[in-house]
Amino acid sequence: MPNAKKIIWKGVDDMPEMAVSIASMRINKTASWRNLKPIIDYNKCKPCGICWKFCPEPSILLKEDGTPMIDYDYCKGCGICAEECPRNAITMHREER
Amino acid sequence: MGNHALSYGAKLSRVQVIAAYPITPQTQVVELLSEMCADGELDAQFVKVESEHSALAASIGASAVGARTFTATSAQGLALMHEMIHWAVGARTPVVLGNINRAMAPPWSIWTDQNDSLSERDTGIMQVYCESNQEVQDTVIQAYKVAEKVLLPCMVVLDAFYLSHTYEPVDIPEQKLVDKYLPPFNPPYKLDPKDVHAFGGLTDAKWYYELRYKIESAMNRAREEWKKADDEFGKIFGRRYGLVEDYRCKDADIILITSGTITGTARITVDILRDKGKKVGVLKIRVFRPFPTDKVREMLGGAKKVACIDRNISFGQSGIFFEEIKSALYNSSHRPPIWGYIAGLGGRDVTPETIKEIVKRTEESDRPEDLIWIGLKK
Numbered sequence: 001m002p003n004a005k006k007i008i009w010k011g012v013d014d015m016p017e018m019a020v021s022i023a024s025m026r027i028n029k030t031a032s033w034r035n036l037k038p039i040i041d042y043n044k045c046k047p048c049g050i051c052w053k054f055c056p057e058p059s060i061l062l063k064e065d066g067t068p069m070i071d072y073d074y075c076k077g078c079g080i081c082a083e084e085c086p087r088n089a090i091t092m093h094r095e096e097r
Numbered sequence: 098m099g100n101h102a103l104s105y106g107a108k109l110s111r112v113q114v115i116a117a118y119p120i121t122p123q124t125q126v127v128e129l130l131s132e133m134c135a136d137g138e139l140d141a142q143f144v145k146v147e148s149e150h151s152a153l154a155a156s157i158g159a160s161a162v163g164a165r166t167f168t169a170t171s172a173q174g175l176a177l178m179h180e181m182i183h184w185a186v187g188a189r190t191p192v193v194l195g196n197i198n199r200a201m202a203p204p205w206s207i208w209t210d211q212n213d214s215l216s217e218r219d220t221g222i223m224q225v226y227c228e229s230n231q232e233v234q235d236t237v238i239q240a241y242k243v244a245e246k247v248l249l250p251c252m253v254v255l256d257a258f259y260l261s262h263t264y265e266p267v268d269i270p271e272q273k274l275v276d277k278y279l280p281p282f283n284p285p286y287k288l289d290p291k292d293v294h295a296f297g298g299l300t301d302a303k304w305y306y307e308l309r310y311k312i313e314s315a316m317n318r319a320r321e322e323w324k325k326a327d328d329e330f331g332k333i334f335g336r337r338y339g340l341v342e343d344y345r346c347k348d349a350d351i352i353l354i355t356s357g358t359i360t361g362t363a364r365i366t367v368d369i370l371r372d373k374g375k376k377v378g379v380l381k382i383r384v385f386r387p388f389p390t391d392k393v394r395e396m397l398g399g400a401k402k403v404a405c406i407d408r409n410i411s412f413g414q415s416g417i418f419f420e421e422i423k424s425a426l427y428n429s430s431h432r433p434p435i436w437g438y439i440a441g442l443g444g445r446d447v448t449p450e451t452i453k454e455i456v457k458r459t460e461e462s463d464r465p466e467d468l469i470w471i472g473l474k475k
Contacts, residue, residue, distance in 0.1 A: 005292070012307045017188040017248050017315070019308050021295035028295065081404045 034042060034077035036092040038070055044089035051081035099260030100125035102230040102267050103195040106237025108139050109275045114159035116144035116152045120321045122257040123197045126169040148207060149174040153181035160190035161296060163287040165241060169185050169195035172213045173202060186221035186312060191244035199257045200443040209257035210442020211409035215417045215433040221312050222386040223251040223319060224354040229268050230260055235336055238275060242326040245282050247315040259358040270334055278333050316387045325385050340389040343396055344379040349378030351459055352397060354422055356382045359447050362389060366452040377456055382418060389427040389466040398431045404459040408441040415467045434465035
């Protein structure tokens with residue numbers, strides 16, 4: 001695994017010349033603006049992989065046996081997985097913060 | 098021809114990636130480069146794309162991994178690249194872009210004027226206007242030197258047909274001399290799986306402002322870098338061009354401002370007029386971005402009158418070089434009156450007679466005018 005180093009700066013004089021992110025996406029979690037959270041009902045899910053295929057991020061990871069898992073560090077709650085699931089095993093729930 | 102001068106400039110710079118889409122009058126630039134790649138004469142990836150937008154997008158991607166990258170286009174092709182020019186600047190990818198000045202449609206035209214490149218004035222891409230095919234080739238090599246120092250893309254600009262399709266002798270320097278002048282490209286950050294970074298991601302108001310300041314600082318540094326790159330080039334290859342080039346300006350009462358191939362015609366005309374005792378000179382603006390403000394102030398400080406010849410127009414205002422010269426002089430202690438002339442749009446010939454008419458009109462007038470159309474058929 002490559003190292004994900006954080007670049008820290010104070011102002012124009014020590015910041016990088018390029019618009020390089022403070023850190024790689026490994027550190028820079030991007031799910032902070034999610035309002036709706038998808039939850040998988042594993043009683044209904046018969047792992048078909050459709051949610052994994054449709055997720056645009058991709059924030060659905062498949063276990064070795066094909067069971068989907070949602071990566072909440074990056075999922076933005078678009079709801080495409082819930083829309084596409086043929087067994088309605090994924091439902092969207094308002095985030096509580 | 099000027100187009101091949103661009104190709105040889107890229108080859109001598111040892112470009113590693115070329116992505117381009119053909120458009121008259123640029124086509125031969127990439128035709129020759131693709132031949133060079135196919136023959137194994139040039140060790141580069143030639144990326145075929147479906148549009149100019151993709152050509153520059155691919156170039157930016159290649160530059161982001163640390164490859165020296167070249168593309169070329171004209172007119173509508175450059176306009177289609179517009180979004181990506183902003184991207185190349187913001188991402189600080191020093192792509193060199195050959196643009197053959199072609200008039201914008203409609204009506205369709207394939208002949209030269211500068212409105213295509215000047216429409217990209219405020220993007221942050223550097224712009225250099227060339228006068229001869231030798232200068233075109235040399236400027237590509239210099240452009241990589243400067244662009245990679247300041248991490249900004251650079252547009253090398255030449256006139257359609259007057260340069261692009263005109264054959265003239267060009268001295269092609271030895272590769273080992275160019276290698277000595279131009280070291281390999283090595284950016285401070287690049288797309289590298291061993292050192293992972295994300296580029297150009299969402300940046301809120303906390304840092305966007307500072308990143309714009311960095312671009313302006315780089316442009317500012319580029320003035321000095323162009324001077325250094327040109328001096329060093331002169332030492333190795335014996336040719337220097339300057340950010341601006343003056344011709345008999347020192348004691349001139351009237352100084353003509355030119356760019357591109359009009360400069361050569363203006364020089365000949367100045368010689369003719371000097372023989373008749375008229376004190377006329379020419380100041381060629383070569384580097385347009387960054388604008389050589391100090392140099393312009395220094396050169397025009399002693400002139401009684403200035404006449405700017407623009408092969409372009411900013412509708413509702415005036416010629417674009419005229420605007421730039423005026424704005425450079427406004428905060429200067431000596432501000433000579435300036436006449437703005439529009440000439441040669443859509444490739445119309447600008448002859449010594451045209452230049453003589455401009456000089457005559459400037460001489461006879463005692464009230465400067467912003468916008469004078471020369472040779473308008475009435």
